[in-house]
Amino acid sequence: MGAQKTLLQAFNQTTYQVAGHSKRDIRQLQRIFQEVDGDLAADVYGSGEVIDNFQNKMAKYLGKESAVFFPSGTMAQQIAMRIWCDAKGIRKVAYHPLCHLEIHEEDGLRKLHQIEPVLLADKDRVISLADVLGMNEEIACLLLELPQREIGGQLPPYEELEAISHYCREKGIRLHMDGARLLETLPYYQKTAAEVCALFDSVYISVYKGIGGIAGAILAGDAAFTKEAIVWKRRHGGDLISLYPYIIPADVCFEARKDKFAEYYEQAKELAGLYNQCHGISTRPTVPVSNMFHVHISLPKERLEPILLAVCEETGVGLSHYVREVDEATSYYEVSLGDRYATIPKEKLQNVFQVLDQKLREALQA
Amino acid sequence: MGAQKTLLQAFNQTTYQVAGHSKRDIRQLQRIFQEVDGDLAADVYGSGEVIDNFQNKMAKYLGKESAVFFPSGTMAQQIAMRIWCDAKGIRKVAYHPLCHLEIHEEDGLRKLHQIEPVLLADKDRVISLADVLGMNEEIACLLLELPQREIGGQLPPYEELEAISHYCREKGIRLHMDGARLLETLPYYQKTAAEVCALFDSVYISVYKGIGGIAGAILAGDAAFTKEAIVWKRRHGGDLISLYPYIIPADVCFEARKDKFAEYYEQAKELAGLYNQCHGISTRPTVPVSNMFHVHISLPKERLEPILLAVCEETGVGLSHYVREVDEATSYYEVSLGDRYATIPKEKLQNVFQVLDQKLREALQA
Numbered sequence: 001m002g003a004q005k006t007l008l009q010a011f012n013q014t015t016y017q018v019a020g021h022s023k024r025d026i027r028q029l030q031r032i033f034q035e036v037d038g039d040l041a042a043d044v045y046g047s048g049e050v051i052d053n054f055q056n057k058m059a060k061y062l063g064k065e066s067a068v069f070f071p072s073g074t075m076a077q078q079i080a081m082r083i084w085c086d087a088k089g090i091r092k093v094a095y096h097p098l099c100h101l102e103i104h105e106e107d108g109l110r111k112l113h114q115i116e117p118v119l120l121a122d123k124d125r126v127i128s129l130a131d132v133l134g135m136n137e138e139i140a141c142l143l144l145e146l147p148q149r150e151i152g153g154q155l156p157p158y159e160e161l162e163a164i165s166h167y168c169r170e171k172g173i174r175l176h177m178d179g180a181r182l183l184e185t186l187p188y189y190q191k192t193a194a195e196v197c198a199l200f201d202s203v204y205i206s207v208y209k210g211i212g213g214i215a216g217a218i219l220a221g222d223a224a225f226t227k228e229a230i231v232w233k234r235r236h237g238g239d240l241i242s243l244y245p246y247i248i249p250a251d252v253c254f255e256a257r258k259d260k261f262a263e264y265y266e267q268a269k270e271l272a273g274l275y276n277q278c279h280g281i282s283t284r285p286t287v288p289v290s291n292m293f294h295v296h297i298s299l300p301k302e303r304l305e306p307i308l309l310a311v312c313e314e315t316g317v318g319l320s321h322y323v324r325e326v327d328e329a330t331s332y333y334e335v336s337l338g339d340r341y342a343t344i345p346k347e348k349l350q351n352v353f354q355v356l357d358q359k360l361r362e363a364l365q366a
Numbered sequence: 367m368g369a370q371k372t373l374l375q376a377f378n379q380t381t382y383q384v385a386g387h388s389k390r391d392i393r394q395l396q397r398i399f400q401e402v403d404g405d406l407a408a409d410v411y412g413s414g415e416v417i418d419n420f421q422n423k424m425a426k427y428l429g430k431e432s433a434v435f436f437p438s439g440t441m442a443q444q445i446a447m448r449i450w451c452d453a454k455g456i457r458k459v460a461y462h463p464l465c466h467l468e469i470h471e472e473d474g475l476r477k478l479h480q481i482e483p484v485l486l487a488d489k490d491r492v493i494s495l496a497d498v499l500g501m502n503e504e505i506a507c508l509l510l511e512l513p514q515r516e517i518g519g520q521l522p523p524y525e526e527l528e529a530i531s532h533y534c535r536e537k538g539i540r541l542h543m544d545g546a547r548l549l550e551t552l553p554y555y556q557k558t559a560a561e562v563c564a565l566f567d568s569v570y571i572s573v574y575k576g577i578g579g580i581a582g583a584i585l586a587g588d589a590a591f592t593k594e595a596i597v598w599k600r601r602h603g604g605d606l607i608s609l610y611p612y613i614i615p616a617d618v619c620f621e622a623r624k625d626k627f628a629e630y631y632e633q634a635k636e637l638a639g640l641y642n643q644c645h646g647i648s649t650r651p652t653v654p655v656s657n658m659f660h661v662h663i664s665l666p667k668e669r670l671e672p673i674l675l676a677v678c679e680e681t682g683v684g685l686s687h688y689v690r691e692v693d694e695a696t697s698y699y700e701v702s703l704g705d706r707y708a709t710i711p712k713e714k715l716q717n718v719f720q721v722l723d724q725k726l727r728e729a730l731q732a
Contacts, residue, residue: 025406026399026402026406027404028408030402033392033396036392038391042580072603074600074605106600214611215606215607235440235477236441236474236602236603237440238602240437240582241574245612
């Protein structure tokens, strides 16, 4: 605990940080709301200009008939699964073993919706067409996460996505996208959001990851689907009297960043290149396919932390505020490129990787 | 539709409004956040100073070991019911036929938690000790709403509340408070929040009704209860990355208004008196026991609306922005006293009731 806290503290004292958009402080909200007309009426239980306009904008952007703003992706995705299960009368869905619903939601899908997941693919790779073809069980819905966050943001080839979509339509299996980071995949796929979404029956996107809002999610699909989703949103306790404190930042940040994901993607490839030149480091994927990747380092967590801390203090540049254990010999952390990267002077960046490489070399020789 | 929209428009153009605190516009949030230090860190998934401090403050105020901030009361209360049902191994709870869970939550309690409610008391009165003693079914939890909103904010005598609490403890029935408007009841009961809460095992309060925040709720109980509630909050999709856009307004508004409820209560009694002097009007309750009451008027909705609209335009004072039908001959609306009432000049208030009475008299003679 002590060591990790100290890395966070050292990170917070650096002048530059390599990943992300900005600090998560109250100023983010203050700045956004300074620019908004105070006379704008609050949304009230899902109605009003502020929520209608953003939902319509996102439906259009995603190429879907309708979209609903949710306080969280957890709520939006469980509800999507429930709607497709109820429609088919089967309480089974398939997803990746490292799916958000499987590892981050305290088993909400089972405990609230009595839905059993079928886990497809191995933990270290994305779901393939062969995995889907090889399924023995009848399912209502297949969930694909684009990109697969827990393995560094990997993506299937686009042709494989199309083949999976085609197969699901033939078999009457609903295809749902966990597109928490959908916009982040578009520069690699060289597609519009609507083109990718056309392969799916329902789509969730987060408004606070690459988009950089405060919290919230969009769930999109056809009008019959979103009509049901709104009923379930009330059941879940997500139909708040006013969601504008999240909707307005989502809208402002979407407009500010929707065309910046190609830049983040190029920066991610550059940064992964710098990491992969260091001793004992490999990124996953080696060449990123979005704005994100994982940094795997051949040192145990307790030996890596003091090194990253020293790098913060010597260079004034923060690489990561935390380290996670992979096993006794290896650790990792996640990097998602955002607005901050472009603010770092090139020589600072060169320097931080020289210092890091030197320290890792010494540590690995010890 | 046309007529009701016009009443709302006329109401929105008045100089003074009798009920509530202020308009629901973006300015509310802007004003509150202007005063906050921008360096304050956002809460992250239920952790951080901003959420800890407010939860601790509310736990202390309610006299409970622990408190959890929720995005909504709908979520908080279903979760309280689920925890008590799981603890007892019985999927039944008892509440009033006009309980929020029964009429405003799209059946979430049944659809998400498979909990069956037992409805106690008649629709037009609060749950009595006799209702509780007369229950035939075994239940895990009894929910009491203080005050009972849908019947104008009625309250049981405090001694009856104590007797119900005593009986439930003896029988191993958990007692939960829907205290959406708990602070509003304290001047009538002449008790502290902690004294009333001591009769209950778990308590929910809203932070945006009398307190006047933007959205959100507090669920309080012992530490084992709130620990479980936090797990369920994640399952429901309520563990947002940051809830500070609701927590900070809740805190600011709690501090600003926690000592004003006696004033609102006195104003409610005065205002109900003015209403009851008018032809064809009776308030429910006749003498309010909180800051709220319902105004029942012996005219059908479609005849009352143009009268209220004309009152708006002639006096510049808005009494209500809507009317609901009771039956073919009677309509009603709800009034909750807040900051606005004290801003209305006395002569304006006298005048609006003279005009209203005159118009009702004419209408009732027609």
